[in-house]
Amino acid sequence: MSTSSHHQHNKENSLTSKLVSQISPSGIRKFFDLLASIEGVISLGVGEPDYATPWHIREAAIYSLEKGYTMYTSNLGTPELRQELSRYLKDTYNLEYDPASELLITVGVSEALDLAMRAILNPGDEVIMPDPCYVSYNPCVMLAGGTPVMVPTNQENSFEISPADIEARVTSKTKGILIGYPANPTGAVMTRDKLSQIAEIARRHQLLVVSDEIYAKLVYGVEHTCFASLPQMKESTILLGGFSKAYAMTGWRIGYAAATKEVIAAMTKIHQYTMLCASIMGQAAATEALKAGEDSITEMVEDYNRRRLVIVEGLNDIGLPCFEPKGAFYAFPSIRGTGMTSEEFAERLLKEEKVAVVPGNAFGQCGEGYIRCCYATSLAEIEEALSRMKRFVAKHKKV
């Protein structure tokens, strides 16, 4: 995260650690406060589905509560969920993970990412990742004592991290590559071919690849490639996934990591001392999602796809050039034509037209000049937001 002023008061007797003080706070905190004070806002600022969890999943969790499943589970997660997950990864990607030793159920992908970094990094180890990227990548690496190495991406290269750019940044300290496709905030999806080139680099330099695939199910007209399914990559990939986005289960906080026995054992050590286990209710819900959730996903994806096409065309029409995102549920248009910074744009759009978007710089320096618009909201709201943004852009456009 790049936005903030680096005011680090490293007083000798500071009550908080030096490491934490090195991490920039989210630069858009004041923007959240402003948002809370305005009524009638249409929000394209969310990062979650606009559906509640499908009823059959909720019902399964209620049933498990009624039956008295309210205890701790195994540190790794319930055997049922790991079994289902193992089957799912086999059916979907033809990947075989032993449910007894190669899968770990976590409190969302967020925890899994933190565990992965802490499990693999030694102080000073470098992790290469795209810029812009999800807000927690950079801090998670830093909190684990590592050094993030950013690879700029932009609209011109469809926000895909270039294999050549990665290789140019590999040093003797490089431990791994952290990627997340389909991507938040850009909606970019990388092809199997391009990912294979990254795999090749990882093999050549013996790097680990941490692949955050939380949006795996949300792709439109293209296929998602699981990084671990690339030839010989299963052993050197830490695959992170979860239930939040595909099954509309953000509040349940259930994610997972799939990796070698050695890595999972290391991650489990940290998990067992800090988290113990993910909530049993959430795990019951996730088990049902894997057993019977496919149909609800198909319908949801069709629905998102329609909204995606509407918002992308709409943004382009009003003068905010937007590359076509092939995954997740975000559009990431450029606002450079207005001459404003991302934060300025977001703040004034909120004040003047009551539309909330997230300034792109929240996701890294290379996100400057863009805004993130989530289209997981009703078509009627998307169209209203577009018409308000049209008025806003017309008013402020630099000729």
Next chain:
Amino acid sequence: MIKEILKILENDARTTTKQISTMTGTPGAEVSKLIKQAEKERTILKYKTIINWEKVGDEQVWALIEVKVSPQRDVGFDAIAERIYRFPQARTVYLLSGTYDLLVMVMDKTMHEVANFVSQKLAPIEGVQGTVTHFMLKRYKEDGEILEGKEEIKRQPVIL
């Protein structure tokens, strides 16, 4: 493509041709053509709206009537079904498996009128062996839409 268009219209019949064109990546003229054709072939039967009439104080009486029928040679149940569905009061008519044959949903203004329809029109039809009338007490969900107490989206306005 027509299936994709129909799905969109089934969910919201007011979606414009332009919107459908964007959502499906099909030229507007092609969308119009396909819709006209579907209307002509009666794939699209009608565009209607789901209304909760109670909100405007309009009472409607709905009854669900089980009809037991003796099927006739050559035409089976169809001829009797037709005699029933020609009445405008019969809003929905289905042939079912099980303990009775036809399910007829009747709508009218008063319970009295519905009762009259059953006793004067429906029951006397030749071939109708018997009827059981269930008056509807409350509608909870109509064609996929929950009438009262639909869940609201409870998420926060900005989440990274």
